[in-house]
Amino acid sequence: MNSAETSPRTETMLLNLGPQHPSTHGVLRVWLELDGEIIVNADPDIGYLHRGIEKMCENRTYHQCLPLTNRVDYLAGEMNNFGYVLAVEKLLGVEVPKRAQYIRVIMAELTRIASHLFWLGTSGHDLGAMTPLFYAFREREQIMDLCELAWGGRLFPCYFRIGGLAADLPNGFEKIALDFVKSFPKKWKDYDNLLTKNRIWIARTKDVGVMTPDEVLDWGWSGPMARGSGVDWDLRRDNPYSSYEDFDFVVPLGKNGDTYDRYLVRMQEMLQSARIVQQALEKLPPGDVNVDDPRVALPPKEKVYKNIESLINHFLIIEEGIKPPAGEVYQAIEATKGELGFYIISDGSAHPFRVKIRAPSFVNLSAVPKLAKGRLLSDLIAIIGTVDIVLADVDR
Amino acid sequence: MSTAIIEKVKAQFPDEVVDTDEFRGDTTIIIRPEKITEICTLLRDDPETGFRYLSSISAVDYQPASPRYAVVYHLYSHGSHQRVALKACCADDEAPSIPSVVSVWNTANWHERECYDLMGIKFVGHPDLRRILTPAECEGYYPLRKDYPVRGY
Numbered sequence: 001m002n003s004a005e006t007s008p009r010t011e012t013m014l015l016n017l018g019p020q021h022p023s024t025h026g027v028l029r030v031w032l033e034l035d036g037e038i039i040v041n042a043d044p045d046i047g048y049l050h051r052g053i054e055k056m057c058e059n060r061t062y063h064q065c066l067p068l069t070n071r072v073d074y075l076a077g078e079m080n081n082f083g084y085v086l087a088v089e090k091l092l093g094v095e096v097p098k099r100a101q102y103i104r105v106i107m108a109e110l111t112r113i114a115s116h117l118f119w120l121g122t123s124g125h126d127l128g129a130m131t132p133l134f135y136a137f138r139e140r141e142q143i144m145d146l147c148e149l150a151w152g153g154r155l156f157p158c159y160f161r162i163g164g165l166a167a168d169l170p171n172g173f174e175k176i177a178l179d180f181v182k183s184f185p186k187k188w189k190d191y192d193n194l195l196t197k198n199r200i201w202i203a204r205t206k207d208v209g210v211m212t213p214d215e216v217l218d219w220g221w222s223g224p225m226a227r228g229s230g231v232d233w234d235l236r237r238d239n240p241y242s243s244y245e246d247f248d249f250v251v252p253l254g255k256n257g258d259t260y261d262r263y264l265v266r267m268q269e270m271l272q273s274a275r276i277v278q279q280a281l282e283k284l285p286p287g288d289v290n291v292d293d294p295r296v297a298l299p300p301k302e303k304v305y306k307n308i309e310s311l312i313n314h315f316l317i318i319e320e321g322i323k324p325p326a327g328e329v330y331q332a333i334e335a336t337k338g339e340l341g342f343y344i345i346s347d348g349s350a351h352p353f354r355v356k357i358r359a360p361s362f363v364n365l366s367a368v369p370k371l372a373k374g375r376l377l378s379d380l381i382a383i384i385g386t387v388d389i390v391l392a393d394v395d396r
Numbered sequence: 397m398s399t400a401i402i403e404k405v406k407a408q409f410p411d412e413v414v415d416t417d418e419f420r421g422d423t424t425i426i427i428r429p430e431k432i433t434e435i436c437t438l439l440r441d442d443p444e445t446g447f448r449y450l451s452s453i454s455a456v457d458y459q460p461a462s463p464r465y466a467v468v469y470h471l472y473s474h475g476s477h478q479r480v481a482l483k484a485c486c487a488d489d490e491a492p493s494i495p496s497v498v499s500v501w502n503t504a505n506w507h508e509r510e511c512y513d514l515m516g517i518k519f520v521g522h523p524d525l526r527r528i529l530t531p532a533e534c535e536g537y538y539p540l541r542k543d544y545p546v547r548g549y
Contacts, residue, residue, distance in 0.1 A: 218501055220449065233474055327419040329422050332451065354457075370502075
């Protein structure tokens with residue numbers, strides 16, 4: 001007796017997951033072809049949040065692009081600003097003062113913790129673990145408070161500027177930040193207690209979405225996604241930028257390349273980020289936070305008020321913008337979700353000729369159909385969660 | 397190291413390398429588009445270069461210059477932590493096309509779809525060349541081209 005005679009229906013079913021679905025972390029739609037509960041084919045339909053940021057950048061001055069870039073991955077706006085300003089500074093051939101580099105590292109690593117906490121809360125929530133969300137957001141809120149202290153906002157900073165920072169850290173920031181990172185490992189233990197040995201969590205994540213190291217390279221995965229499979233690669237260590245070589249940190253690695261290992265990697269990364277922030281705060285050098293170059297950074301306000309030359313420089317940067325030499329650069333940073341690259345072509349004018357954003361979420365998401373094939377529908381939710389996508393980052 | 401990479405490509409494909417460029421420590425090899433798949437395979441499989449990782453593929457519109465379109469491949473080596481960019485200019489300004497490198501890296505699939513979607517470059521041999529970010533109905537419109545207006549179309 002063949003199976004066609006016994007089963008009443010043999011055709012596959014098409015199912016639409018999203019675009020509005022809590023587990024898709026934004027507006028992602030996945031076309032699913034299902035055989036019962038088994039996924040035969042999954043095809044992500046993206047672009048709902050495409051705002052044409054690359055196109056918009058071509059019609060703005062270099063400074064005006066800054067608020068656009070932090071809307072790429074809105075959970076880690078700082079990171080996108082970081083990549084962008086580093087790329088423009090590379091184009092200009094300037095290096096910001098040590099103090100600015102350290103402050104950038106502090107803010108970037110705090111953002112990494114905040115972004116990983118957001119991932120922890122939401123992807124736990126996707127798989128039915130309600131509680132981690134509350135604990136994760138408790139600490140994330142503290143980081144948001146630190147952000148408000150530094151630049152007056154929560155998600156869209158523009159605190160990093162081309163040639164330095166918008167301002168130095170406010171009084172009292174260092175102490176509050178130091179208290180936070182020192183107390184963080186203890187609070188981290190709460191999340192660890194909730195999930196790491198949780199039987200349901202392990203059952204939902206172990207051996208789900210397995211990637212071998214070779215597949216990781218083939219599919220272009222980076223960041224915690226690659227390290228979960230044991231690919232020992234971290235741009236902060238291997239291609240250091242912004243003085244990362246001054247800090248001592250470990251690059252955590254997974255073994256099996258499954259969702260559970262990527263969870264462990266991200267958990268450890270939060271602790272390492274807290275370590276980096278602590279070192280940076282303790283070693284924070286004194287000095288200026290902007291390069292002393294009137295063609296790149298705005299002169300200090302007191303000089304603008306009293307000195308005609310500084311007033312003119314200020315005026316020129318605002319009116320005309322900065323004009324990097326013609327050329328092209330690619331600058332990648334280790335963002336929260338992987339390699340964030342900015343490829344900028346300058347034609348010597350005040351507007352970038354082309355800005356290409358290599359968004360980690362976009363690349364990481366492209367491997368989801370491969371991982372979903374042959375798995376249960378419920379595994380897809382775990383896989384989308386583990387990729388840690390931000391749809392604004394995917395669509396740009 | 398970067399000269400070693402250039403020499404390697406030149407030795408294997410003497411007619412393909414048009415020019416090289418070094419700017420702020422970034423190496424770009426400008427090549428002809430026809431043998432891009434073979435060049436990428438060489439750079440990926442050669443143990444000395446070991447560019448097993450494709451970071452991104454970008455399309456550039458140089459209007460009004462000719463050749464108008466260029467495709468840029470950013471490669472990374474996990475062994476030497478080096479980057480190299482390959483730039484290939486598409487011969488036809490009206491209907492730009494270039495061979496696909498999906499057979500070399502699976503990650504190229506979405507990158508090439510994005511270039512096709514936003515710049516209208518056809519990747520010959522791509523298994524599934526559909527629009528990816530903009531709706532399928534936008535037939536004939538490629539928003540990243542320089543002649544596409546920023547607002548009001």
